[in-house]
Amino acid sequence: MLGLGESAQLLSLSSPGWGANLLRGLANSLQIAFGAFGLGLLIGLLGAYGKLYGGKVTRDLLAIYTTVIRAVPELVLILILYYVGTDVINRIAAMMGYGRVEISGVVAGIWVLGIVQGAYSTEILRGAIQSVPPGQLEAARSFGMPPLMVMRRVTIPAMMSFAVPGLANLWLIATKDTALLAVVGFNELTLETKQAASSTRAYFTFFLAAGGLYLMVTLCSGVVFGWVEKWARRGQPSLKGAR
Amino acid sequence: MHPSAAATSAATEDAREEAIRVTDLHKSFGSVEVLKGVSLTANKGDVVAIIGGSGSGKSTMLRCINFLETPSSGQIVIGGEEIAMRADGTAANRRQIERIRTRLAMVFQQFNLWTHRTLLENIIEVPVHVLKTPRAEAVTRARELLARVGMAEKEDAFPAFLSGGQQQRAAIARALAVDPSAMLFDEPTSALDPELVGEVLTVIRDLAAEGRTMLLVTHEMKFAREVANHVVYLFKGRIEEQGPPAEVFENPKSERLKQFLSSVS
Numbered sequence: 001m002l003g004l005g006e007s008a009q010l011l012s013l014s015s016p017g018w019g020a021n022l023l024r025g026l027a028n029s030l031q032i033a034f035g036a037f038g039l040g041l042l043i044g045l046l047g048a049y050g051k052l053y054g055g056k057v058t059r060d061l062l063a064i065y066t067t068v069i070r071a072v073p074e075l076v077l078i079l080i081l082y083y084v085g086t087d088v089i090n091r092i093a094a095m096m097g098y099g100r101v102e103i104s105g106v107v108a109g110i111w112v113l114g115i116v117q118g119a120y121s122t123e124i125l126r127g128a129i130q131s132v133p134p135g136q137l138e139a140a141r142s143f144g145m146p147p148l149m150v151m152r153r154v155t156i157p158a159m160m161s162f163a164v165p166g167l168a169n170l171w172l173i174a175t176k177d178t179a180l181l182a183v184v185g186f187n188e189l190t191l192e193t194k195q196a197a198s199s200t201r202a203y204f205t206f207f208l209a210a211g212g213l214y215l216m217v218t219l220c221s222g223v224v225f226g227w228v229e230k231w232a233r234r235g236q237p238s239l240k241g242a243r
Numbered sequence: 244m245h246p247s248a249a250a251t252s253a254a255t256e257d258a259r260e261e262a263i264r265v266t267d268l269h270k271s272f273g274s275v276e277v278l279k280g281v282s283l284t285a286n287k288g289d290v291v292a293i294i295g296g297s298g299s300g301k302s303t304m305l306r307c308i309n310f311l312e313t314p315s316s317g318q319i320v321i322g323g324e325e326i327a328m329r330a331d332g333t334a335a336n337r338r339q340i341e342r343i344r345t346r347l348a349m350v351f352q353q354f355n356l357w358t359h360r361t362l363l364e365n366i367i368e369v370p371v372h373v374l375k376t377p378r379a380e381a382v383t384r385a386r387e388l389l390a391r392v393g394m395a396e397k398e399d400a401f402p403a404f405l406s407g408g409q410q411q412r413a414a415i416a417r418a419l420a421v422d423p424s425a426m427l428f429d430e431p432t433s434a435l436d437p438e439l440v441g442e443v444l445t446v447i448r449d450l451a452a453e454g455r456t457m458l459l460v461t462h463e464m465k466f467a468r469e470v471a472n473h474v475v476y477l478f479k480g481r482i483e484e485q486g487p488p489a490e491v492f493e494n495p496k497s498e499r500l501k502q503f504l505s506s507v508s
Contacts, residue, residue, distance in 0.1 A: 139355035142311055143369040143421060144344035146337075153372060157359045235359050235401030 007205045010196075018196035018206070025192030026213050029178040032109040032188065037174045039114030041167070044121025049151075051126050062122065069119035075180050081112040082184045105186040113177055120170050128163035129155060160232035168225040175217050189213060260287045261323065262425045262456045263308060268317035269332075270303055270480075277303045278314075279480040285425070285473070288454045292461055292471035292488070296503060299477040301460045305427050308458070309347050310340050322346065322424055345373055348418035352430040354410040356402040362389065362413045363398040366420045374421065381420070388416040392446050408439030415446050425456040433462060464507055468492050476500045 013019040047066070050058045069077065086103050093101045132155055140154045182191040189210055197206040263285040270278040277300045285291045293301045306312040308319060315332045318325060321343050327335035334340045356365050366385035370376040376384075389395050392412040402410050411431055418426055431447065432440045444466050451457060451470040461467050467474060467488065474491040476484045476499075484497045495501045 133355075133358075135351060135353050135355035136357055138311060139349070139351065139357070142309055142344060142347075142349040142351075144341040144373050145369070146341055149372060153368065154357060158357070160359075235361075235403055237403050 007202070010200055010202050010205055011209055018192075018200070021192045021196055022189065022206070022209060022213065025187060025189035026217075028106065028186070029175065029188040029190075030217070031106055032113060032178045032181065032186075033171070033174040035106070035110030036113030036117050036177075037171050039110060040117025040121045040170065040174070041125075043114065043118025044125045047118060047122030048125035048129055051122065052129060066119045066122050069116055070123075074116055074177055075183065077116055078112050078180050079183065081115060082108055085111065105181070105184075108184075109178065109181045109186055109188075112181070113174060116177070117170060117174055120173075121167065124163055124166035124170065125159070128159035128166070131162040132158045157232075161229070161236060164225065164229045164232045168221070168229075171221060171225070172218055175221070176214065261285075261320070262287045262289065263322075263458065264318075264320040265304070265308065266318040266320075268304065268307055268319070269315045270300070270307055270312060271315045276315075277480050278307070280317075281477070281480070281482055283475060283482070283485075285456060285458060287424075287456055289473055290451045290455075290457045290459065290471045291473045291475060292459050292467035293475045293477060294461065294464065294467060294503075295477035295483075298479075300480040301477045302429055304477070305429050305458060305460050308427060309344050309349060310334055311349075345369070345421055346424045347427055348421050348423035348425075349427045349429065350411070350414050350418050350431050352433050354402070354407070354414045354434075356410055356414055356417070358402050361399050361401055362394065362405075362416075365402070365413065366417045369417070370420050385416070385420055388419050389413070391419075392416045393442070406439060407435045408442045411435065411439075411443045412446055415443070415450075419450075425458065426450070428457060428459040428461070430460050430462065462507065464492070464504070476503065478503075 009017060011017055011019045011022070013023070047062050051062050054062070072080075085108065089101055089103060093099070136154055136158055137150055140150045145153065178188045179190040181188050182194070185191070193206045193210040197203040200206070261284060263283070265281060265283045268278050268281045269276065281300070281304055283291070283304075293304065295301045303312055307314045307317075308321075310319075310326065313333050314328070316328075317332070318328075320326070324339075324343065326343060327339060329335050356362075357368065360368065363382065363385055366388060367378065367381040370381040370384070371378050386395065386398065389398055392415055394409060394413055394416065397405065397409065397413070402413070405413070415431075428447065432443050435443065440463070444463065447457075447459070448466075448470055459467070459471065469488075471488050474485060474488045475482055476491065476495075476497070478497075478499050484491060484495060484500045491500070492504065495504060
């Protein structure tokens with residue numbers, strides 16, 4: 001075990017400390033988590049509407065998507081989507097007469113995790129949309145709102161209170177799933193930590209520090225989602241005291 | 244402020260302009276035929292009360308008029324404009340339906356106020372976003388309407404914190420905010436506690452006195468008799484009897500209507 005002084009030196013932001021590397025890894029992780037969560041929400045919204053209102057073909061395709069993605073372990077999905085994805089892009093590039101394309105780790109990470117997140121958000125948002133009392137939508141239609149306006153002005157705000165707890169879970173999963181991208185060599189927090197640890201042999205120090213950083217992300221997220229949930233539940237009586 | 248009774252009857256007698264015409268309306272849910280050919284005309288200023296037992300098709304008929312339910316067949320003409328229908332009864336033109344819906348305003352049994360918006364936001368929602376009224380103008384008008392239904396103090400309240408009667412009065416204000424050419428009331432007092440019915444009926448009575456065109460599905464027979472100038476009795480998807488309230492209530496011809504009236508009074 002290292003002393004506190006040595007640990008502080010190892011974690012310091014300036015050389016020879018590895019703190020800056022860890023923070024850079026954290027920034028990369030957060031960037032991917034944000035991107036993937038956002039992409040996942042977009043896919044989820046389209047997916048939920050497709051499942052609820054789409055034709056038979058749309059619904060079948062979406063059922064295959066959500067089933068397969070949720071059945072296969074995420075690590076395997078990341079390996080498949082990453083290698084297949086880069087391969088497909090390179091083949092297309094070759095066909096169009098370009099050379100090998102270097103794919104940015106952040107973009108690849110966002111796509112891969114976004115597709116995984118999309119499957120889960122499809123189900124969360126589908127459930128939330130179905131929980132909106134039909135009368136709310138009927139009232140909107142009865143006053144001549146076109147379908148997209150009903151979605152934007154009534155369905156989405158009204159479903160938020162049902163969706164937020166599930167989406168908060170999904171966001172936390174996104175922050176941690178970024179660690180899986182270490183297997184494809186992306187310099188997110190876990191890989192940076194591993195490199196720092198193996199260079200200095202101070203495994204305990206660095207992984208404890210990384211754990212602390214993940215915990216901080218979770219705590220901050222908790223505060224933010226607390227605000228979001230409060231906003232989403234505006235107009236609803238508190239359940240305190242109701243049994 | 245309130246027009247005299249003479250003015251009201253003048254409005255109904257002089258302006259025989261047609262507001263709503265329904266011809267041979269049929270509606271089936273699966274194999275169950277709920278409406279079996281209903282025809283009805285309401286002129287401007289008419290207050291038509293639609294009465295009947297549960298399952299008689301009265302709510303379905305009202306909901307077919309603004310296409311919340313798709314009729315199976317028939318013809319619906321709103322203010323002289325026929326709603327284009329395909330052979331299977333579905334609306335041929337969504338934009339036409341949306342445009343016509345903005346001229347009709349519906350008041351629901353379950354109020355259906357948007358629970359994530361305050362009363363003021365509920366009332367300006369359609370004027371601002373659908374009718375593109377400038378926001379400041381819509382807010383001024385919404386405050387007037389809230390005052391009119393006795394809810395001026397509550398503009399920042401959310402619907403869930405109000406009584407049913409208060410919610411329904413706000414829902415009526417929301418309907419008035421689009422300045423509708425006709426209003427459709429779908430059992431507006433059926434979900435209310437008995438002591439709250441009166442406050443809502445007072446508001447509707449006011450609107451009738453103003454000469455508003457209204458179709459009113461209701462279980463309140465005394466009220467129907469008082470405010471309506473035409474009463475329609477539906478039985479199993481057909482109009483069994485209709486006429487001025489005095490005749491329908493005092494002197495019903497059909498056996499079924501007699502039975503119905505004695506069962507509800």
